[in-house]
Amino acid sequence: MSKISPLRQLANIISESVDKIEAEMAKANLEYPSLDEPFNPFSPGEGAAMAPTIRPSAALIVGACAQLSAIVNIPALTLYDTIGAFHVSSGIRVAVEGNVAEILRGQPQGLHVNDIAAKNGMDGPTLARVLRLLATHHIFIEVAPNVFKNNRISSMMDTLKSVEEIKADPVNKHTGTPGVAALVEHTSDEIMKASAFLPEALEKPAKGSLDDLSTTPFAIAFKTQKYGFDWFEEPGNEFRLKRFAAAMEGASRVDPPNAILSGFKWESLGSKTVVVDIGGGMGHLSLKIAQQHKDLRFVVQDRAPVIKEAEGFWKTNLPSALEDGTVTLQVHDFFTPQPKADVGVFLCRMILHDYGKNKATTILKHLRAAAGSKTKLLIVEQVVPYACRGSSSKFSAKLHIEPPQPLLANGGKASAIAYLGDMQMYVGLLGEERTIGTFEELLRSAGWEIEDVFPIPGSVHSQILAVPV
Ligand SMILES: C[S@@+](CC[C@H](N)C(=O)[O-])C[C@H]1O[C@@H](n2cnc3c(N)ncnc32)[C@H](O)[C@@H]1O
DSSP states (O other), rough: OOOHHHHHHHHHHHHHHHHHHHHHHHHOOOOOOTTTTTOOTTSHHHHHTTSTTTTTHHHHHHHHHHHHHHHHHHHHHHHHHTTTTHHHHHHHHHHHHHHHHHHHTTTTTOEEEEHHHHHHHOOHHHHHHHHHHHHHTSSSEEETTTTEETTTTHHHHHHHHHHHHHHGGGGTOOOOOOOHHHHHIIIIIIIIHHHTTTTHHSSOOSSTTOGGGGGSHHHHTTTSSOTHHHHTSSSSSSHHHHHHHHHHHHHHTTTTTTTGSSSOGGSOOOOOOOETTTTOOOTTHHHHHHOOOOOOOEEEEEHHHHHHHHHHHHHHHHHHHHHOOOOOOOEOOTSOOOOOOSSEEEEEOOOHHHHHHOHHHHHHHHHHHHHOOTTTEEEEOOBBBOSSSSSOOHHHHOOOOOOOSOOHHHGGGGGGHHHHHHHHHHHHHHHBBBBBHHHHHHHHHTTTTEEEEOTTTTOOOEEHHHHHH
């Protein structure tokens, strides 16, 4: 029997996955959403496209198509196409800052670029070239020469405000919006500029500390020693501060609403067990758990300004919790020793990825010092898969289902967002989205060991349950 070529294997993966998707959509009497129409979050087709019965097949198609292209394309073209992708990123920033998605909203026939330019003040002929570059990447459609319309992807950049509203209050362009446009703008502005200095940062690593923020690509690009809110709070950065806040809020909504209730069995904890929510923000996770598991007790720790806001949050959402001691709001810096003893669970969601190894170890050591022999540590973070098969971690198989050969072990392009996110954390903060191997090492160095892991369906985050050693 002749061997099946990788080309044919990948083509078969695509073909079989399309069959599965079409069968699922047919069962629901729906069609897969069209790329040519604006995104409508309320359409039954979009709902069905997000179903767990569809997403794995869709991921196989994304990975297989990219791998097939990499095989058949001329290698130099693939290389140039990839290196030139920064023009696409800049083009996206042009479109989002020029409010093009908003201008094209409700224009199913499209608009001539001169009409778009008349509304956003940009140079029409150059804007046409930028939009054509994006249309070639399936972002906007050129329906006739120099006439463009929104499609399923470009419409995601719509803030849902009118252009007049945005122009009347440009500093608040992203305030109260879904946050996608804010995240796209922030990434194509601060993060893209910072990323241009990734090689310089790697070539000149900090002498004393791995966590010296003055050596980040961001610090080099913006000639600053500050990052995060310190930099965003500088005079002149008012718009960027608000945009960053809107982007972070949008990004924090990526998890399914009850994700924290899946995985770890909160019901396994005894009555009145104390859960300490490290850097818990307002305490939205603790609130979710408290509403479901009424006999647990919570301490939400964060910085002073956040804890002040948190009081209002709890008064609105579960006022009795403050009165009956279900929740305590506590100002605490997680780089200092833990004040709380007798803790059942330290909950640590989206904290460690903000920091490199040294700072993350410091946080974990403070938790370890306060832990009793029965204390558990529940980390909720993205766990990025290796791009190869054969991980030595016993938890890999539970976390990541390997796709069929000849796809990469991580699904290739279908999981690229995890590695882009990792770089995003690095260029600004020297932070890291970690592999299971890096988590094992980090935890061990701070006196913890992983007991179990829980991938959460529909979430980019997984839960890592660790115990003291
Ligand atoms: C990415 S948010 C995560 C919030 C929450 N855990 C969640 O999953 O939604 C990081 C949180 O850490 C808090 N934070 C930052 N530095 C801190 C510090 N040194 N001590 C305590 N909290 C801190 C921030 O105020 C913010 O609420």
